[in-house]
Amino acid sequence: MSTNTSLNHAMKQAAWEFKLNVRNGEQILLLVVIPVIVYFALTRTSFIGGASWDAHSALSVAVTIATLAAGFTSLAIATAFERRSGTLLYMGTTPVTRLELVLGKSFSTFLLAMVSSFALCVVALITGWQPTSKTVLFVGVLLVGTLSVSGYAFLMAGTMRAEAVLALANGIFVVVLMFGGVIFQYNGIGATIASLFPPRALLILSDWALGGTSAFDSPVWISAIVLIAWGLLGNFLASKFFKWR
Amino acid sequence: MSSTPAHDSSSSAAVEALKINLDYGAGHGIFDISFAIGSGVTVLAGNNGAGKTTLMETLQGLRNPQSGSAQILGLDTFRHRAQLAVQTGSVLQGVTPYPTAKPREFLAYLSKLYPTGREANELMNTFQIPDRKSIKTLSGGEVQRLNCAAALVGSPKVVFLDEPTAGLDPGGRADLYGVLREQALQGVVMLITTHLTEDIDQLADRALVLNHGHLTADISKKSLASTDALTFDCRTNLPTEQLLSALPLESTARETVKGHYLITSPSHIGSEVIATVEAWCAQNGTQPQNLSVGAETLSSLVLAELNRDSSQVS
Structure with missing residues (x-):
């Protein structure tokens, strides 16, 4: 199988998965509606931090949530139910190889994160956010951010029952929102520890790329390394333990 | 007549099993399975738990045998999976792929993956599949017809159908027999598992009988002519x-x-x-x-x- 054919299959699979995902109302809720609500909650109220947030910082938080929702929660649940229905096994009988299937899913997830982030950027532009020259790098941040957690989504989906994945992936998502250093910020050692995990590392990188003014105590390059390291570990574990049936 | 399973290694077989063993313990699995299928429709018959699905999936490279090997069109199933995937079609037992997709778009997507993919509309008509909002809203029989259509979407040379008539009413079975016979006449080699004697008599040129994971008989329809x-x-x-x-x-x-x-x-x-x-x-x-x-x-x-x-x- 040539690289061209493989790439062709992976892209077709990505387009197919993307088409199915964007039709799903729950996905839209998770990837667009919730992050937009968070964005407005941060910029229009003083519930969190005692004052309303500026558009840059709120946008960074919202896109981080959207990326985690696409790259982890949504991917884990969808893959787990596809495994249960036998879809993954079935695709093993088609010309799409397992690697192409995983690449297709990963790329589709990245596209979902792009679309939801684009929608958030449009909302933020209307409400006062101003992009900078660094904003083009945000595409790269999204890619690294998606891959940093997608391996763990595959790991859960490929080793646990679909119902357990549904509960756990949503549970982890809520815990990350509450305690991951994304919405509620830490200081000192708490912030340092949180920065070693994908949610806050992604927030730091997003904030940098979107031109935010938040002062994080962890350098951007460390956050990039943190995301890449978690991504490599997650995808390695998934490749070792993922079961197709 | 019934005979001990024979294996003709010299033939240019479409499907060939070579001493396949996959032992799950406690007597479950498939043991020392060897046979070769050259052409026509072969039924794999056996009681529940005899190992039919295990054998079908092993032949397609979806399960790894502990020993032995499988070949399709002369190529090793495991080493040449990608090459074989474009020449084979499959119905897996109890599987409903992409339940949220529309039937027509599912077939259209699959068609794009094969160099000689058939038109989704043609298959929808041939198998009388209603174009509903999603596959999960189809009846059991309609899903089964869709699965059969999906197995043939790539114009395959070899088809593996695991219980293709399960859930079909008599009319649906008769229609499917017609379609499958037509495919067989065009040279498509089929291996089918079934519980229904009607399937065997209507479709099969040959029957392989599995009993507790062992291939115990290889019966050809030709041998029945004078009996x-x-x-x-x-x-x-x-x-x-x-x-x-x-x-x-x-x-x-x-x-x-x-x-x-x-x-x-x-x-x-x-x-x-x-x-x-x-x-x-x-x-x-x-x-x-x-x-x-x-x-x-x-x-x-x-x-x-x-x-x-x-x-x-x-």
């Missing part, structure tokens, strides 16, 4: 050896399912044989019911094999 069969019902567990000794040479006599007996003979079965059967029944204090004489069917031989005592399987 007459007498079937009847009476009390179970009668001594068939006693009857056999009174029948013409090369006849067979066995209880295929409880209380249902099958007599086969290379010569014509006439009133003499019927009288012999009636006398044998009377000798055992019973009377034969539903006596029927006709050409021997593939399914009757398969049933006879399936009813053999599992203790005969080593």
Whole structure:
């Protein structure tokens, strides 16, 4: 199988998965509606931090949530139910190889994160956010951010029952929102520890790329390394333990 | 007639199993399976848990055998999966791929993956699949027809169909038989698992019988041409050896399912044989019911094999 054919299959699979995902109302809720609500909650109220947030910082938080929702929660649940229905096994009988299937899913997830982030950027532009020259790098941040957690989504989906994945992936998502250093910020050692995990590392990188003014105590390059390291570990574990049936 | 499974390694087989073993423990799995299929429709028959699905999936490279190998169109199933995927089609048992997709778009997507993909509309019409909002809203029979359509979407040379008629009503089965026979006439080689005797008689050129993971018989339809069969019902567990000794040479006599007996003979079965059967029944204090004489069917031989005592399987 040539690289061209493989790439062709992976892209077709990505387009197919993307088409199915964007039709799903729950996905839209998770990837667009919730992050937009968070964005407005941060910029229009003083519930969190005692004052309303500026558009840059709120946008960074919202896109981080959207990326985690696409790259982890949504991917884990969808893959787990596809495994249960036998879809993954079935695709093993088609010309799409397992690697192409995983690449297709990963790329589709990245596209979902792009679309939801684009929608958030449009909302933020209307409400006062101003992009900078660094904003083009945000595409790269999204890619690294998606891959940093997608391996763990595959790991859960490929080793646990679909119902357990549904509960756990949503549970982890809520815990990350509450305690991951994304919405509620830490200081000192708490912030340092949180920065070693994908949610806050992604927030730091997003904030940098979107031109935010938040002062994080962890350098951007460390956050990039943190995301890449978690991504490599997650995808390695998934490749070792993922079961197709 | 029934025979010990044979393996012709010199043939240019479409599907070939070479001493496949996959032992799940406690007697479950498939053991030392070897056969070769050159053309036509072959049915893989066996009781529940006999290992049919395991064998089908192993042949397609979806399960790894502990030993042995499988080849399709002369290529090793595991080493050449990508090459073989474009030349094979498959229905997996109990699988409904992409339940949230629309049936037509699912077939259209699959079609794009094959170099010789067939039109989704053509398959929707051939298999009479309604274009609903999603696959999960189709009935069981409609899903099964969609799965069969999906198996043929890539214009395959070899097709593996695991229980393709499950959930189909008699009309749906008849339609599917027509489509599959047409494919077979065009040279598509098929391996089908089924529980239905109707499937065997309507579709199969050959039957492979699996019993507790062992291939116990390889029966060709050609071998039935000159054989007459007498079937009847009476009390179970009668001594068939006693009857056999009174029948013409090369006849067979066995209880295929409880209380249902099958007599086969290379010569014509006439009133003499019927009288012999009636006398044998009377000798055992019973009377034969539903006596029927006709050409021997593939399914009757398969049933006879399936009813053999599992203790005969080593």
